[in-house]
Amino acid sequence: MAVTFGDLRVADVSGMIAAAIAVVQIFIPLALPLVLLGVLRDEHTGATTVSAVSWSVIGRSLHGSRWPTLLASDSASIRGVPWQVVFITRMKTIFALLTAIAAVVTPLGLYQAIVEDNEWTENVSFHYIKDPSEFGWGTPLRVNLPWSRLCESFVPVKCPNSFSNITNWHNETGDYARIYSEDSHVPQYVIDAFQSGLDNTEDSVSSIFDIQSRSYSWELIDDDPEATMPDNGQPYPVSKFRMISSNIPADEYLVVEGLVVDMKNGGVGFRNHSAPPWTPYGSTWSEDLLFIEPESRCVDTNLTLDFSRPKHASEGDSSGVAHVMLTDRGGFTNLDQSYSRHPIKNISQREPHLWDRAYEAAWINNALSMVFMNVTNPRNTTDAGSSAFTYLNSHVGKQFPLSRNDTLDTRRVGPNAIFISSKYGGYLEGLDWKFEELNLSNPVYENPFNVSSRNFSDAGYLCSHTDAPVDFGNPNNFAAACGLVYGVPRRIDSNSSQIVFEPGSNWSVPLYSCIMTVKATIKRVTFRFNGSDDLSGLKVTEINNKVYPNEESKPFWGIESSDNEMLYDFNPLWGLVSSPDQGNISLYTLRQESLYLPGFESGLEFSSIGGQENLPGIHFYSDALANVFMISDGNWGNTAIPDYTGIKNQGIYRRWQKLSGTAEGTAKILNLIWTDLSSNAVVGTRGLHGTRLQGYSSSIVSEPSSKTPAVKFMQRRVRYHWAYAIPALIVLALTAVIALATLFFTLMGRVNVTRLRQYLNKTSQGRILTTYLYGPRSETVARGPPTPQKRKRGATRRWVENMGRNPVTVAEGENDLLVIDGPRAAQARPLLEENQQKGAAMSHDHED
Structure with missing residues (x-):
C-alpha cells in the first residue's frame, strides 16, 4: 500500500528530521578531514612541513574523526593496549552509534491522544441530544401519552387495581362476562408504587412506566352503539409495532433513540439520551441503567438433518x-x-x-x-x-x-x-x-x-x-x-x-433444543460524548453488571399479584419498589440483582396492526420471545418483521453460520434476534435532562442534582509508545554509568583539570615532535631571546611562542618509521639529503 505525505504523523516527520541530522553528523566529521588533506601541500619528496602546533591541530582533527577506526590506523589499534583503554575508547564509538539510533527512533514513539482529565466535574447540566438516524426520525413525538390497560383472554376481565366494573362467571357452556364499565386508565397510585424504588437509585434508572412503544396509535374498539366500550367510547392509545431498521450485522454497543442496544451479547437499556455540554475533545461518564436482556440456553440433540x-x-x-x-x-x-x-x-x-x-x-x-x-x-x-x-x-x-x-x-x-x-x-x-x-x-x-x-x-x-x-x-x-x-x-x-x-x-x-427467558437488571454503562452535538457523537464504551457491596444494597423488586386472574388474562406489572407495603396493591417482593420477568410466551406475533392497550413494559418482551421461535422461511407470513433466516441477507447468513456451530453460539443467535426486535418495539423516556417526553430539542437542559453523574472532560495530551524509547533508555543508562564513574574518580582525586591538562600536553603531537627534535631545550630554545612576560603566560601559549611556531617536516621512512626534521635541531636527521640520495639511487637502478 502506497504511503503519502498525508499519512505521516508528527512523530514520523520528527524521526525523518532526526535521521537527516544523524546523517549530517556522520558525514561532516568524515568529510572535513578530507578537506583538510586537500589544503595541505606535500613537497616533491612526499614530506609535509608545517609548524609544530599545526601538527597538534591536524592530529586532533584526523584522530578525532572516524577515519582511524575505518582505516584501522595506529590510534585505533588494540594490540599491546591495556584492556581498560581499549574498552573506554570502544565505548565512545558504540555510544556515538547508539546516540544516532536513539535520535532517529525516539521521536517515532510520540503521538497525540485525547485522554480523560484527571479531575471529575460535579453538578454538570445535561441536555437532550437528537438521534439523526432512522431510529430518530422513525420514532414519533409524544406529549403526555397516557397508559391504557385492558385484560381479557376469551372474555374481558377486570385488571388488578383497575376502576373497571366487570362481573365474570363460568359454567359448563363456557366463560361469560357482564361489563358495567371498562376503564383502560392505570391509576396514578399504581404508577407511583412501581416507581417508588427509584428513590434509592440514580436518576438515570428507569421504571416500567418509562418504557413506551416506539410506535403507537389511538383506537376505538367497537362502533356498535349498544356495545359497552372502554372509556365510554373515547379514543385511547394502543401500542403498535413497525420495524425501522435491523442491527443484526452490528457486533457492538449501539445508541438509538431511547435505547442502549447491546448487539454483542443481547439486551436493551432504557435511556432518553442526553449529554453534558459539548466540548472540542469530548467527555466521559458512567450511569446506572435499567436493562432488559434475554437469557438463552441450548442443548445439542446430537441429531442432524x-x-x-x-x-x-x-x-x-x-x-x-x-x-x-x-x-x-x-x-x-x-x-x-x-x-x-x-x-x-x-x-x-x-x-x-x-x-x-x-x-x-x-x-x-x-x-x-x-x-x-x-x-x-x-x-x-x-x-x-x-x-x-x-x-x-x-x-x-x-x-x-x-x-x-x-x-x-x-x-x-x-x-x-x-x-x-x-x-x-x-x-x-x-x-x-x-x-x-x-x-x-x-x-x-x-x-x-x-x-x-x-x-x-x-x-x-x-x-x-x-x-x-x-x-x-x-x-x-x-x-x-x-x-x-x-x-x-x-x-x-x-x-x-x-x-x-x-x-x-x-x-x-x-x-x-433451546430455552429463552428474559430478565430485568441494573447495569453500569460508560459513555463517551465527542464530535457532533447529537446522538451520533455518543458512544458506549463499556457495559458491566452493577456490583453491590452487600445484600441490602441490591435492587428490591415487586411483582403485581392477583388472587383471581390467571396469566392467560393479564401480564403482571413489575418494577423497583421501596417496600412491600404499597397501600392496597398486592405484591410479591424479592431482593436480588435481577428479576426474571413474569408472564408467559403468548404466541402472539409483533404486528403493525397493533394490540388493544398501551402498556408495553408488560408485553413487549414476551411478544419478542414468541417471534424469535417463529423464525422460519417467510416468517410464517408475518411481514411486520424482517427476514432473520439469512435467506435474503448474506451477512446475516454468515454470522449465523459461525455461531450455530455450537450450542453456546446458537443461544447467542436467539439473544441477538430478540434484541433486534425489542429495539424496534420500545423506547425509553427517562433521561438526565429532566424530561420524560420523547423528541424534545437540545434546548431542554437539566438542573444538576446530587444524583447527576460526575463527568470527566477529555483533553488533548502528548503520549508516547515506550517501545521506541529502548535505544534512548540504553543511552541514558550508559550516561548514568559514565557519570558515576566520572564522579568516583573525581572524588578519589584521580581526575582533575591539572592532570587532564598534563595528559593533553603529553599526547600533543607538536610537543612530541619538538621534544624529539630539540630535546630538553624544547621549552627554552626559541628564535629570539625569551622575555619574562612570555614565561609568565600559560603553558600552551608559552610553548607556542617558544617552540610551536618552529617548522617541522614529517615524511614516511623505511620500515614504517617516520623521518622528522626541523631547523637547528640537534637530533634531526639529514632528511632531505637522504631522500635525495635515495631518489638518485632509484634513478640509477632504473637506468641499469
Missing part, C-alpha cells in the same frame, strides 16, 4: 435440497434411558434450571422420534411389567430418510437459512398418516405406537414450565419460550466454500 444439493434442476424439491436424512450422531444411540420425564421441580427466580429444561425437551424430542420411527419402543402404560427401550435399531451415523421420493413435505431445512420453531419433532411432519392426521397412501414411517404432534408438544410445555390457563402471576411463573433451532447448514464433503452451493455437494444441519 443431512441433505445434498441436486445435481440437476429436475431433482430435489422446490427448496433446492435432496436426499434429506435424519442422522443419529449419538442422540439415539447414546440417549440416557434412565432419565426421568417428570417435570423439573423447584423452579424459581434463584434456580431457573434453564439448561435442565432445555435438556428435558431435547430428551423428549429424541425419545419420541425414536418411537415414531420404530427405533425403539415406549413403555406400555397398560402393562405394569413392561419397560421402554427393550430394543435399539440404530447406531452412530445411521441415517433415517425424511422425504418421500426426494420430495420434502416439511420446510424445516434449506440450503441457505436458519430455522427456529416452537414445534419439537417438526421434521417428522407429513411422514405418516397419524402424525398430523393426514390421509397418506405411502407413508415413510408406519408409526406403530401412534405418536402424535400432541405428544411432542409436551416437550415445549415442560420446558417453558408455564401453563398459562391455570397459572397465576407470581415470581416463579416467569416468561419462557422453548423450541428447536435448525442451524445453518455446513458442508461436510470437503473443505470448499461454505457459501457456494455446488451441485451434488453434501451439507449437515445441527439440531438444538
Whole structure:
C-alpha cells in the first residue's frame, strides 16, 4: 500500500528530521578531514612541513574523526593496549552509534491522544441530544401519552387495581362476562408504587412506566352503539409495532433513540439520551441503567438433518435440497434411558434450571422420534411389567430418510437459512398418516405406537414450565419460550466454500433444543460524548453488571399479584419498589440483582396492526420471545418483521453460520434476534435532562442534582509508545554509568583539570615532535631571546611562542618509521639529503 505525505504523523516527520541530522553528523566529521588533506601541500619528496602546533591541530582533527577506526590506523589499534583503554575508547564509538539510533527512533514513539482529565466535574447540566438516524426520525413525538390497560383472554376481565366494573362467571357452556364499565386508565397510585424504588437509585434508572412503544396509535374498539366500550367510547392509545431498521450485522454497543442496544451479547437499556455540554475533545461518564436482556440456553440433540444439493434442476424439491436424512450422531444411540420425564421441580427466580429444561425437551424430542420411527419402543402404560427401550435399531451415523421420493413435505431445512420453531419433532411432519392426521397412501414411517404432534408438544410445555390457563402471576411463573433451532447448514464433503452451493455437494444441519427467558437488571454503562452535538457523537464504551457491596444494597423488586386472574388474562406489572407495603396493591417482593420477568410466551406475533392497550413494559418482551421461535422461511407470513433466516441477507447468513456451530453460539443467535426486535418495539423516556417526553430539542437542559453523574472532560495530551524509547533508555543508562564513574574518580582525586591538562600536553603531537627534535631545550630554545612576560603566560601559549611556531617536516621512512626534521635541531636527521640520495639511487637502478 502506497504511503503519502498525508499519512505521516508528527512523530514520523520528527524521526525523518532526526535521521537527516544523524546523517549530517556522520558525514561532516568524515568529510572535513578530507578537506583538510586537500589544503595541505606535500613537497616533491612526499614530506609535509608545517609548524609544530599545526601538527597538534591536524592530529586532533584526523584522530578525532572516524577515519582511524575505518582505516584501522595506529590510534585505533588494540594490540599491546591495556584492556581498560581499549574498552573506554570502544565505548565512545558504540555510544556515538547508539546516540544516532536513539535520535532517529525516539521521536517515532510520540503521538497525540485525547485522554480523560484527571479531575471529575460535579453538578454538570445535561441536555437532550437528537438521534439523526432512522431510529430518530422513525420514532414519533409524544406529549403526555397516557397508559391504557385492558385484560381479557376469551372474555374481558377486570385488571388488578383497575376502576373497571366487570362481573365474570363460568359454567359448563363456557366463560361469560357482564361489563358495567371498562376503564383502560392505570391509576396514578399504581404508577407511583412501581416507581417508588427509584428513590434509592440514580436518576438515570428507569421504571416500567418509562418504557413506551416506539410506535403507537389511538383506537376505538367497537362502533356498535349498544356495545359497552372502554372509556365510554373515547379514543385511547394502543401500542403498535413497525420495524425501522435491523442491527443484526452490528457486533457492538449501539445508541438509538431511547435505547442502549447491546448487539454483542443481547439486551436493551432504557435511556432518553442526553449529554453534558459539548466540548472540542469530548467527555466521559458512567450511569446506572435499567436493562432488559434475554437469557438463552441450548442443548445439542446430537441429531442432524443431512441433505445434498441436486445435481440437476429436475431433482430435489422446490427448496433446492435432496436426499434429506435424519442422522443419529449419538442422540439415539447414546440417549440416557434412565432419565426421568417428570417435570423439573423447584423452579424459581434463584434456580431457573434453564439448561435442565432445555435438556428435558431435547430428551423428549429424541425419545419420541425414536418411537415414531420404530427405533425403539415406549413403555406400555397398560402393562405394569413392561419397560421402554427393550430394543435399539440404530447406531452412530445411521441415517433415517425424511422425504418421500426426494420430495420434502416439511420446510424445516434449506440450503441457505436458519430455522427456529416452537414445534419439537417438526421434521417428522407429513411422514405418516397419524402424525398430523393426514390421509397418506405411502407413508415413510408406519408409526406403530401412534405418536402424535400432541405428544411432542409436551416437550415445549415442560420446558417453558408455564401453563398459562391455570397459572397465576407470581415470581416463579416467569416468561419462557422453548423450541428447536435448525442451524445453518455446513458442508461436510470437503473443505470448499461454505457459501457456494455446488451441485451434488453434501451439507449437515445441527439440531438444538433451546430455552429463552428474559430478565430485568441494573447495569453500569460508560459513555463517551465527542464530535457532533447529537446522538451520533455518543458512544458506549463499556457495559458491566452493577456490583453491590452487600445484600441490602441490591435492587428490591415487586411483582403485581392477583388472587383471581390467571396469566392467560393479564401480564403482571413489575418494577423497583421501596417496600412491600404499597397501600392496597398486592405484591410479591424479592431482593436480588435481577428479576426474571413474569408472564408467559403468548404466541402472539409483533404486528403493525397493533394490540388493544398501551402498556408495553408488560408485553413487549414476551411478544419478542414468541417471534424469535417463529423464525422460519417467510416468517410464517408475518411481514411486520424482517427476514432473520439469512435467506435474503448474506451477512446475516454468515454470522449465523459461525455461531450455530455450537450450542453456546446458537443461544447467542436467539439473544441477538430478540434484541433486534425489542429495539424496534420500545423506547425509553427517562433521561438526565429532566424530561420524560420523547423528541424534545437540545434546548431542554437539566438542573444538576446530587444524583447527576460526575463527568470527566477529555483533553488533548502528548503520549508516547515506550517501545521506541529502548535505544534512548540504553543511552541514558550508559550516561548514568559514565557519570558515576566520572564522579568516583573525581572524588578519589584521580581526575582533575591539572592532570587532564598534563595528559593533553603529553599526547600533543607538536610537543612530541619538538621534544624529539630539540630535546630538553624544547621549552627554552626559541628564535629570539625569551622575555619574562612570555614565561609568565600559560603553558600552551608559552610553548607556542617558544617552540610551536618552529617548522617541522614529517615524511614516511623505511620500515614504517617516520623521518622528522626541523631547523637547528640537534637530533634531526639529514632528511632531505637522504631522500635525495635515495631518489638518485632509484634513478640509477632504473637506468641499469
